[in-house]
Structure formats: C-alpha cells, structure tokens
Amino acid sequence: MTLPDRSTLSRREYARSLVAVGGATALSACLDASSDENGEENNVPSGTDDLDSLPARQYAWNEFAPRDDNGNVQPPAHHVLLPLALTERATANGEPTADAREVTESALRTLERAYEWSTDGLLFTLGYTPAYFERFDEDLPEVVDLPEPEALTSREDPSFDEFDALLHLASNHPEVVLEVEEGLFGDQEEPERNGVVLESDLTEVFERVDENRRTGFVGDGLPVEHTDVAGVPDAVPEDAPFFMGFRSGFDRTQASEDHVTIDSGPFADGTTQHVSSMDIQLEVWFEQENHYQRVSKMFSPEHAAEDLVGDVGEELGADSGLSDERIEATAADARQEGVVGHAQKAARGREDGDPPLLRRDFNTIDGDRPGLHFVSLQHEIEDFVRVREAMTGADLDVASANNGILHYIFVNRRGNYLLPPRELRALPAANPDA
Amino acid sequence: MQDFTPTTDETEIDRRTFVAQTGAATGVLALAGCFSGDDEEDEDDPDAENGDENGAGEDYGDGRPTIEVEDPPNAVYLPTHREAMRMLDPVEAGDIMLGPMLSYPHDFWTIAGTGEDAVERESPNSGRGVHMMFTLWDQQTGTVLPVDDGVQIRVYDGDEQVGSPVSPWSMISQEMGFHFGDNVTLPEDGTYTVEVTIPPVSVRKTGDLVGRLDERVSATFEFEYDDEFRHEVIGGVQYLDEAEWGDRGALEPMDHGDHGEHGGHDGHDDHDHEDEHDDGHDHGDHDGHEQDHGDEHDHNGHDDHAHVPYSALPQVEEYDGTILATADDESGADGVPTDHDSLPRSDDAAILAALFEDGSADAERLSDDGDGDVTAGQYLLVSPRTPYNRVPLADAALSVTVERGDDTIAGPDAVLAETLDSEYGIHYGLVVNDAQIEAGDSVTVTIDSPPQVARHQGYDTAFLEMPPVEFTVPEQ
Ligand code: HEM
C-alpha cells in the first residue's frame, strides 16, 4: 500500500487521505502527523466504564456533536463504513452463535471505554442487512420495515450490499477512525488509546469485505482540499462542507432522532438506515454552470432569482428557506421556470411538514473520484423510498438536466440496514422476543 | 460492460425501408468520412478558402477555432465556421441505434431556466479532449430521439475509468441537429472506450413507439485520440467569410447541399465536401432520400455505413391535417403557412400548429399513447422547430387556449403534452375530446418555458424569450 506524499499536502489533507488508505502504516503515519503539529500528543477524550450512561440508541449522535451559530448539528468530520460478513465459525446452522455475540459486544464495549461518545471521541453504529436476518427462521417483527435494497430510479443499475453488517465509524479525528479499524481488524500489534488496549477477537466473527470499504469526510473547507484528485475542479468553494458547494443538513430540514425511531417491539430505540454510494460529476457542475444555475438546481429557481443562498448557503441559517408555497410550487416551477431545485423537490416528501429523513451523508474520494456516501436514517425504508421518489421527480414536466441535481449524480450501490438499539446491537435474532 | 456492437451490413436497415419509415427524421446524413477524407485535400487545395490564414491546424493540442461573433442578433445566426468531426460506426443499444460523432472541445451554451442568468457559456479550459456527441434513433421507425431521461456516459482507458461519469447535455446544432454531447477532457493520446447507458424513454409516445423503448439499454464504442484525429477535426474546420459571421441564417445540415432554403448564406464559401453532395437532389424533400447516399460517398473507403439520421421535422405539407393560420393575418385562410419559411416565429422559432379531425387516422394515432384511458377526439399538434433546418425544439413547456368569441373552448392554458410520434416526431399535443374546435376559433399557444436544451453557436441567442403565438382555425 502506498502512502500519500506528505510533502505536497497540508496536515489535515494528509491525515484525511490516510483514512482512505487505511491500515497500520497509514495509522502510524497519521499519528505522527497529528502529534507533530505542536509537538504534543493530540488529545482524544476517553470513554467510560459506566456503559449504562450511554444512550439506548446507537444513532444518538446529535446531542454529542457541536452546533454551529445557527443551531445546525455539525456532523463528525471523518467517516469509515466497514462492510462485514459473518465467518463460518461464528455461525451454527447459519445463525450466529452465542459466543460470536459475546465477542462482538465486548469489542464494541472496548471502544466505548477508550473513546468518549462524541464527535471529539468516537461515534459508531452497527447495522444489519435483510440478508443477515434471512439467516433466521423467524421474520423481523412487523413494525420493522427492512426490504432488500433495489434500484430506485430508471437510470441506475446499482450493486447491493448483501453482506451481513455495516460498522459506521465517525470522529473529528482521522486517526481515531483509523486506529479503531486497525484495532478491530488489523493484524499488527493492537493500538492503545487512553489506557485501553484496542484488542478484540472480532476477526473471529466478521471478515471485512475489503472491496466495499468506504471512507469520507464532511465539513467546511474539507472538500476544497481535494482538488488534486482528478474530477475535483479548483472551483470548489473554499468554505463549502460538501463537494457540490453548498451547506446541507439544516436543523429544520432534518428529521429528529426521535422522529426516525422505531417506537415499539424488541427493536424499539432502533431505526432503519439506507446507504447509497454515488459518483458526482463536479467538473460540469462548476465549469459549465453558473452560480445562478447551481442555486436553481440545488434549492429552487426562486432562491436563485432572489439571491437567498449566498456563496455556499451562509445566508440560510437553520433551514433551507423553503416555504410551503415554494415546495408546493415545484410542479409549476417545472413548467414555468423550466428548472426545479433538489431541495424543493425532496421536500415534497415531508409528512405533515416534517422531514422524514435524518441525513448523515459525507463526501468521498474512494476510487480516486469524487462522490458521496449517502447515509440516511428513517423510521421505515419505505420513507426513504418515498422521499427518493419525490427527489427523482419523474412526475415533473422538466428536462432531465434541469431536474434538480439528477444530471450530476450516478448511483453505484445501495444497501438497507436495521440499526438495533444498543442493547441488541450484537448479532440480534430476527425476532428477539420470539 | 456490453459488447462492442458495430453496425454491420446485416444489421443495417435496408435503405428504402429506412427512408420509408423515417417520418420525423427527414434528413439522413451519409457521413462517410465527409471530413476525414476532405481535410487532407483541403490542405493542398489552392481553392480551399479556409486555408492557412485561419490558423487552424497549427497546434492541434490546444488550437481551437475562434468563435467570437460580435453582437449576434437575437435570432438564429451564422457561426464563424463549420465544424469538422469524425463519425464512428453506429452501434446498437437494444432497439436504439447510437451514432457517435467526435469533434474538438468547443464552446456551447447551457440553459437552466428562463432569464438571462439562466444561460451560461461553456468554454472548455483544456483543448485536450473531445466534444463527444451522439444521435440516438429508434431502429424500427428511424425516429430520432430528441429527449433526455438521463443518458449517461462512462469513458474507459482499458479497464481504468477516466474521470467521473457524465450526463451529456441534450443539444442542438445547425449542422448536427438534435444530439447528446459534452466536452470530455482526456488525459493523453490513446484508445478510449465509451459506455453509454440510455434509460427508458418516458416521454408520451404515439404511433409505432407506443409500448416500446421501455428498457434501460447500453452500448459501447471505441475511438482513437491522437494527432490524426486532431488534424482531422481541427484542421478540417471551415471558416465562413468573416462578413457573414452573425448574419441571420443557418449552416445547412451536414451533408445537405440544399442551401437554397437557408436564407442568409446562399452562395458563400461552399467547400469541396459540399460540392460533392451537390448532386441535384432536393435534400429538403423527405421523399427524395433514396438517392441521397450510399453510392457517392465512399471517399476513403471507410465509414461507408455510418448513416446517422438528422433530426429534421417534416415539412409543412407533410402534415395531413388543417394547418392553422396566423391570427394577425387579415386574409384568414390565406394566412395559412404553406411552407417552412411562412410559419410564424416566436423568438425566431418557427411554430407549426395543426388540427387533426376526430376520426382521422392521424387523430386516432396521436390520441393513443397506449394508456387506454383517453378517448380519441380532435388532436391539436404544436411543433416548434428551428428556422431553416427544422430541428425540433424539445423540452420546452407549452400550453394553449382556444377561444370562440367570449367562450373558452379549451383551456385556458391547457397543457400541451410533449409527445414523440413515429410519424410527426417530437411535438406538443392536446387531445380535444370534450369540445369541438371549429373554423374561426382563435388558438393561442403560450411558451411557458423555452426549450431547455444546450446550444451550439448560432442557436445561443434564439428561442429564449418566446412570446405567445396566435393562430386561427381556417375554413376547410
Ligand atoms: C450529491 C448529492 C447530494 C447533495 C449535494 C445534496 C444537497 C442537498 C442540499 C444542499 C439540500 C438543502 C439543504 C438542506 O435542507 O439540508 C438538500 C436537501 C435534501 N436532500 Fe439532498 N443532496 C444530495 C443527495 C440527496 C439524496 C440522494 C437524497 C435522497 C433522498 C437527498 C435528500 C434530501 C432531502 C430529504 C432534503 C431535505 C428536504 C426537506 O427540506 O424536506 N439528497 N440536499
């Protein structure tokens, strides 16, 4: 594995590029890079032995993340998605063994002892695919809506996540996601953090599906650090948190964690997760369209005409500036304006005014091309499908190129997951009550 | 990736059948190396007016023909030059044929909306690469598909994907008509493979297209990017006299020598490639195509089968219905347009409106999109097209109001549904089955938003702010 060239990159860039590479060598390089800034070992707050103090929901992240001046959650900056397949020896008759369950739980507890549950420490979720639950004779409880993933638009031909589980690691410190991965799956000496040795037998239970390992980053100024990657033009705005140049994930356009929670049955305090991975065509977006056109397509034609957004969305505050009228006018805008905005269109999927999705998407340069890993939490996968239909806007009388940002995104993979409550996060049965 | 499927003699439709079925695609380009052979000759040809003084052909790596036209009119105008391109053998994608055309990366204009700010000029920042274009047509009917439901291209250098995927723009150009295309930067010389995926065609379809083209299909083609290519497409550029730049008018469709109907540029610097095709046929005439090609085009013995239809819509007289008269023409029935040039204009788009009577074969066909829940009636067809070349103006939004005195017969502002018919091509139509449009009725067509298609030079200042057009139904 070749490491990125240290000399040509800033410290942050370098550390991030190491996350994409992964592995022990990347980790030690990353640790060096993060400690040599001012000569000090950099501090990551430690975890707790009192595991009952941790939230019941694995995806309870918002309370443990800072907010910006407008009250919007600032998501953790660095992400790894680790696809996991159960090993032969972790199963009996296809179903996971009690031992495997114990090993898994103990590995996750080790992480919670080593790192504070926060963006400054480590946040993580472990989710399970429909393919995993197929292993059991019983069905999932009815309140859990977890269909097999499928293509959701006529233009895509995605591959599907058909392995068992997905571990989503997130932290503001690139070295944290790296050393956790290394601790769980590396074959070198276990790293140590805050006095906790990150040792685990998780490799007894899970194999990492390397070709589907995914990484990424999100936050003001991070995308522009990747203009060295082919397909990432210099025109990516300095302050933009996302590749396409605008802020996203406003407080009032996101579902709350409560809203996406399954509220009854054994998986109460769990949720469903959809993960789609896509390429983004940034050169055409930035070099062939002007800011006015980009704002029209990302938000709405009115946002462009009235200059509501600012360069990267700094004029917007805690919502995207979509009034009910603007959302209802989507179909009319398609005909009268010849263009509709992505946000405007997707907002048609709101229910009684509430956004049904909690989006935790992040940028990527996996495969050395710009893209997005779209992680979305919702009560039911059906909610995602419905909102995605609203976003696709096949009903709208508008040219494909002017139909929000469809012209620019190319979906490659889709996966559906159940994120069980923390209590059942280690290899749950399909119906734990049965 | 799919197999590379070149068109062979076996898969090529018989020329006569093809023309008979062509309908909307009235012009068929026989593109047998029109430029690839000719440019070389141009260079030594003392008669070639586009010789050295234009500088093209010096530095193929970066040299791009100049494109500045000062103060172009708000109308269709003559660009500075005629593009040169390399035509590749058409390939099959299910029922669809795809005809690739490659040129050098050049300027064009994207449009996303209605005002001035919604138009942006794309100027490629690197001369390294190609302007990649292709025309799609239905093999069975020959209908050019001037609609985009999300076509995607991926470029490969061997197994390595080059850059990000691209959704090509739907575009119009005077020479190529409607096509899909974009500037694609290439890192270096080599052989590239292009994979094109075409989603189901979701626009309303009638005639022989009902229930068809509903599958996502794909095709691949290969091309060489090298000095020879650059020589061909940059060296092959033909400049018009500078005095003509920006004049109202349009370049003739590639390979069409019927400049008689093209207004502004009669008798200008026609080059040898054109002379070769100036064989006395009336290329504008839809029925005259049988003789158009096949025999006189094998210049260099390659690309003989690269027949790509040009997206011209039918001539006025080919519509078998009542052509509506322009309203402000006092003479009533005499105001009925009889040919392309006498159609009313809206921001220089020629607008044809035709009414098909209940019970006519056309009305039945056009009313039936396979949905089954629409009862036939009269059919009102509105067909905006470019002046001169009759290129369809797709992806606009049109509506109509039909009035008789103070009564509203249809509308106000009834939506005209964008429809692709196997005979009349792309148009905007309304089935009128709960009223009867009669002679003397006034028919106001409103352009809610202009055609949202990217434009090559010469089409960039027209079809943008389009005022409504008023018609009246003439006496039979
Ligand atoms: C490159 C890909 C994408 C980018 C750059 C992007 C960007 C944005 C932006 C800037 C907004 C407006 C700000 C906000 O409300 O947060 C937004 C809203 C939204 N987007 Fe996306 N998005 C992308 C893909 C997707 C996908 C794949 C979905 C899937 C359904 C989606 C669903 C939504 C939803 C639900 C909203 C909020 C609508 C509401 O206000 O109710 N986005 N997105």
Ligand SMILES: [Cu+2]
């Ligand atoms: Cu083009």
